[in-house]
Amino acid sequence: MVESNSHSTTASDERNAMQTLLSYIESQRYENLPQSVIVAAKTFILDSIGVGISGSRHENLPLVKAAVNNWGAGKQAQVWATGEWLPASSAATINGYQIHNQEWDCVHEEAVVHPMATILSALMAYGQQHNVSGQKLILGVVVAVDVATLIGASATSGLKFFRPSVCGCLGATAGICAMLGITGSKLANALGIAYSQISGTMQSHLEGSPMLAMQIAFNAKNAIQAADLARQGFSGPKDILEGPFGYFTLFEDGFDLTQFYQKLGYQYQIEQISHKPFPTGRAGHGVVDALQVLQTDYEFTPDQIEQVTVEVTPLIYRLVARPIKEGMDVSYAKLCIGYIGATALLKGSVDVDDFAKTCLHDPNRLRLGAKFQTQVNDIIDPNALAPISVTVQLSDGQTFSHSLPAILGHPHRPLSKAAQLQKFRAACHSAHIPMKDDEIDKLINRIDELPAINNINDLVQMMMPSSRSGSGD
Template sequence: MAIMKKIKLENNVNAINKLIKHIENTTYEQLPQTTTDAVKTFVLDSMGVGISGSRVPSVQQVKAGLATWGTAKHAQVWNTGEWLPANAAAVMNGYQIHNQEWDCVHEPAVVHPMAVILSALMAYGQRENISGKQLILGVTIAVDVATLIGASATSGLKFFRPSVCGCLGATAGIAAMMSIRGDTLKNALGIAYSQLSGTMQAHVEGSPMLPIQIGLNASNAINAVDMAQAGFSGPKDILEGPFGYFNLFEDSYDLGYFNENIGQHFQIEKVSHKPFPTGRAGHGAIDGLLTLKNKHHFAIEDIEKVTISATPLINRLVGRPIKENMDVSYAKLCNGYIAATALITGNVTVQDFEPAVLNCKTRLDLGKKIITQLNDCQDVNALAPVCVEVQLYSGEHYKIALNAILGNPARPLSRTAQIEKFNVACMSAKKALTTQQINKLIFSIDELEQMQNINQLISLTINNH
């Protein structure tokens, strides 16, 4: 509590009013080219993983659960093309974006910014026939709101920050792209805040409820805007009030990052790619081990022990023990399985989490040799640095220290790697896209600011054959 009082006195700022001013005053014409390019980069990435997410068997259960939400045909499910009410389509597409842990992340905030945001904005936007420019502005503002709130937390995750911050961001993004201002904007944010949901219990248990929390909050954002436009009122002091976000959802906060960045640096430019379909906390192990193996050419049979020294957050998120009969959600968040897979196959792909592979004895045995332990980092929200060490039976010892993990803006994926990921994702979908369809999608996203109606973009995700 001392931190909160100190920051309030020093900055003399009401964070929600600053955000509202930012939402109301930022226009598409003000966005630098680097920002619009970053939006297109992560729209491409997020649509790719969302198309791929159609392959997950539990998608059918989610669709069945949404069948009672109404018969309106506002927006479509990516890849399979079913028409649903906008809020139901947002649930579905949000679930598909996050259900394989392959979507991008803003590391300072520990928020997957595009999962809730893109699914909500595109479902709402399809219903309202928005343009590409409107979508670009909406995504920019939405990511700012979600990540500036998330990055202000100085305590560890209790609630699922990607879903709760994502909902506030998505609400702001819809308002920005639809030019919603004044009391209606304030009410929409307050109504969204009143619906926030998602805790870390699903993560601890490796439950498939984790990505559903993304989808439900995408729906909540659309519902909030609709309610506010109907004239309904919501609470206003939703960040610093006695039961506002910072006092209820987090144990402590510091508005330093918020105040330094709002209106100065668009946060979409600080988002990290996830090259591999696992929790981001496992990427340091993959990155380090593949680098060492490619350099030193050791065989997996020669490995006595692998030690991954990592931050408190990494230990908390993926330090769980490898075990037999893991389900997919558990394995994606298990450093032992993730690292063993990388060592054995030279990569980690969505196919590595098929049920038939999860009990591979070679992977399980190697995974038991992999230890995740704490390093000296004291930041409870940090996803780096990571140190990876490999000890061989011969006595040889290899070590690499990583201050930034592959995909981070400090070590970005090349355009070639981005396109390769998109191709692989689209080809892994329930209804695999053809090369021609994939190339049309890439071209359309590259030219997003020229698009008059984003329904054109959604139609390119769908394979009717």
């Protein structure tokens, strides 16, 4: 591990990280993307659109929309699921919030970055404004994910700032530039301007505050505003990664750029993303995964349980080991291992309806959740989200355990195509205005045809019930 203002020596040290990053962004072309990368991009565009449509159901969304409506009017891009026309930056704000507000969006585990929330909300809003093609959108997403995750994965210290939003903003800005062919000084300026705006800390996560998803939203907006300023010729700082006050000095306590140099342009990170099968923090997924296996194998019932012991990495402990308690709100419960685990035991899984107020006050969940104990395992990596193990002790003394080196949804244990589509359909059905089956089928097919779409506005019109697609209501 190399701390703060230094990194491992490689042949690439003749050029700094920022020069390497700029060259990579400028060199990428859709025609050169491997087919597997294009498939992965479509897969996670589908996934992110689904959870973003579902996010229109969130109870805080009217508050967000009311605030955003004070920021100005315009018809540049649309809000997913409901169809309102807004300035691109405002649409990206709302759509970014919708993608992340239920903790159901995909994650790059090594980087601890939810890349698509900030990235896709920004790229689709800006792309809708500028009538970009499906191929350009795919290129932008692939580049953006590489930038966001390889910067994030270079950190060797634990999270202080909210890496999904701060790295997501840099990635989204890079993706917009790749999508629109912005190069040279304007590209460098765009990234510098984005860096000057990036924001988000772990305090919202610690408190279970709904501001967590708004940090994603703000940074989607910031990426668009950075691109707009740079395109007009405004200048930003240049040495934003390794400079004395660059990202790695200010936002992380330690970093190592070895993997950054080895993977950028050589291993596309869109293929390294994990699906989230359940609408909770990824740190809680292993508990659901393991309990499903144990209940299937041993057929015990929740009322037989004396105690559940969960051994987790330091990061998981930090993120979701909070105690279950009466009066929890949704944001707290989604990051509470006792509530997540109790729900899985009582229902066999966890879905969006499990965070209704009636469920949060359910005495059976509260009682069962109090039987969970969380311990730290011997993993040293402060950013590791696996392995975990779960041990269930029954009141008659029987004990059952299950260990997971990788959690369901990880590239080493990927969701099947059928499971991906099942999640997408469930997400679209759960929207504020539920989509019909035929509308969902058409949207699935349209995303699969994305490389052939000349203008992504054609796709956006299908992301809401037909009665709302162009209404502006």
